[in-house]
Amino acid sequence: MTTPSSPSEQNHLATYLGYLRTSFWMLIVGAVIGGLLGWGASALMTKQYTATSQLYVGAANTGNSTDAYRGTLLSQSQVGTYAEIATSRALGERVARDLGLDQSPAEVASMLTAGANRDTVILNINAVAEDAEEARDLANSAAAQLTAMVAELNTTTAPDGPSSAPQLAPLNDALTPDAPSSPKILQNVGIGAGAGLILGLVAAVVRGMTDNRIRDRRQIADIVGAPAIGTISTSDNLSGSAGSHVLDFAAAPVIAAEQFRELRTNLRFLDVDNPPTVIAVTSGMPGEGKSTLATNLALALADDGERVCLVDADLRRPRVADYLGGDLQSEVGLSTVLSGAAHVDDIVQESGRDGLTVVTSGPQPPNPAELLGSQRFRDVLTDLDARYDYVIVDASPVIPVTDAALVSSAADGLILAVSHGDTTVDQLTQTTSNLTQVGAHVLGTVFTMTPKSEGKGYYRNGYGYGYGNTAAAVQRSAQAAKTSGSSVDASATGAAAQHAVDARETVGADR
The missing domain is CATH 3.40.50.300 (P-loop containing nucleotide triphosphate hydrolases)
Structure with missing residues (x-):
């Protein structure tokens, strides 16, 4: 059962609503200014493009269903490891050398992110750059270099025979992005307008509480x-x-x-x-x-x-x-x-x-x-x-x-x-x-x-x-x-x- 509000609470609510009615323009001005600031900040930001390549992580299939299940679990457990390798300085060095980039390995590595969706064996490699084609090339090179690097590591750990560790295989090459991934203008405008609205709300209440007219x-x-x-x-x-x-x-x-x-x-x-x-x-x-x-x-x-x-x-x-x-x-x-x-x-x-x-x-x-x-x-x-x-x-x-x-x-x-x-x-x-x-x-x-x-x-x-x-x-x-x-x-x-x-x-x- 809902408890009715007391007259005192109703009076307080009416008072605050009165503040908002009196200074409603502050909310509008705050939202407009905040939205304009969000748009202006977006206009000053450097455009960034994101390209994504995908790799399949899989273990050797022996035809046995039990072994296949175990291989899937092993692949899922290895995805996180491979994602760490994808953003390492070692891979950054290989990508920089492959593409002939002037950036340091650490700078190249900072342009890469990797991860997989929960309970999948699909590894996504994301590359962010100021140029759309550069982002595409970075993502594809990172996928190729990661595949080669994992194969080399598996060979090193099992020199006498085939390794049981999951291997990487290309799934989808990165495409040239059509639009920048950032700045997100509408999102920034919305955040700015929301922040301005809140500030306008606070200003309206403060004005109402301090205004003795x-x-x-x-x-x-x-x-x-x-x-x-x-x-x-x-x-x-x-x-x-x-x-x-x-x-x-x-x-x-x-x-x-x-x-x-x-x-x-x-x-x-x-x-x-x-x-x-x-x-x-x-x-x-x-x-x-x-x-x-x-x-x-x-x-x-x-x-x-x-x-x-x-x-x-x-x-x-x-x-x-x-x-x-x-x-x-x-x-x-x-x-x-x-x-x-x-x-x-x-x-x-x-x-x-x-x-x-x-x-x-x-x-x-x-x-x-x-x-x-x-x-x-x-x-x-x-x-x-x-x-x-x-x-x-x-x-x-x-x-x-x-x-x-x-x-x-x-x-x-x-x-x-x-x-x-x-x-x-x-x-x-x-x-x-x-x-x-x-x-x-x-x-x-x-x-x-x-x-x-x-x-x-x-x-x-x-x-x-x-x-x-x-x-x-x-x-x-x-x-x-x-x-x-x-x-x-x-x-x-x-x-x-x-x-x-x-x-x-x-x-x-x-x-």
Whole structure:
């Protein structure tokens, strides 16, 4: 009876298979390079030709069956001896003299091998040379010289009469080989490809074990401590190549639109007794897709009939107006209200999409953190919350600056974007620690830019961000930090709600 594997063993197997899927190209490259090296080595090798002559080893037949049987046994026992003589320096000297070769007897002997198949009396003499005709001549000369040498030895050992020792007789002369016996190109290519494949396999596993980039949602849950509420796969529609980072939910590909609809549904299941309506969207580092996530989440909510206001609170590098396009103006926006130069009614703009209004970032201020940490910012969100069903706030990344922490403290909760294969464990740990310190309420995480066979490139534009050396310095400190055990409080969910969230988490490609 087969013993079922334990969950731990299955997890280990899944982990290693994940390593291979992620670095499958290493196996292919290793096999190709190994095969090419095998082919190259074969091309550099000198061609060798092998010719074989055969001799029959037999004792004198007296006509008696018993004597014939004994003669056969004697012949079989002598084959090994004759094979040794065939590769001796003495025979090499005779062959060199017979063919007029310049090589020494030892060199000629090294070109010869001899042997017989088990339980036979057929002696095979093999000659290897760089020239096909030379190999043939060597094999035939060796057979002739061995026959003569054995006859002489038998005569010497029995000078007074015929010897009972088995004699040699020609059976098959060597023919000129048509093709070289070495190098064996296909064999060498196969060996090289196999060795390269093994090295690629080892490299893939080592890379997977040493690579601390996030590739599995379980890693996110272990670090953040909040439920995974969505997966957004790569999509050409979100790449920005066509000048847009947003989806048209009426005409978008089913997969791309459905993933945001699933995220919308999962969001509604969170904290059903006190549903969040002012939701900040952020990430640990720039380039993880948080602005794309915030914009399309707002569109998905509006597509379902909700009244939604999308607020661009990334005052350092705003993106919402660029993504939505249209007639959105950035001359007046959130920074204008926070500085006291305008009223909320003056900055709310129609997006041109049903159900969605927008508050752009406005002119870039010299003191974004001070503005976002003010009571006026909280008042703006409270005002907007009273007017709309949902207020989605696009916040700056957490690690480079403190803006996101300030925004999250003013919101009901936040959604954290984590980029597949880009965000590192250290960065996510530092992000979680920063949010925990300010008491941020992480509603859930969204795994962005996950690979999908239908997708081809995701929005990976140079999101260098406007934080200069500050971002680089903080990132270095995040990589050095090893804070563990910190987690952000996740919202409470009922059993049925959590079951629905878990079921929907399977949407999209993930590791």
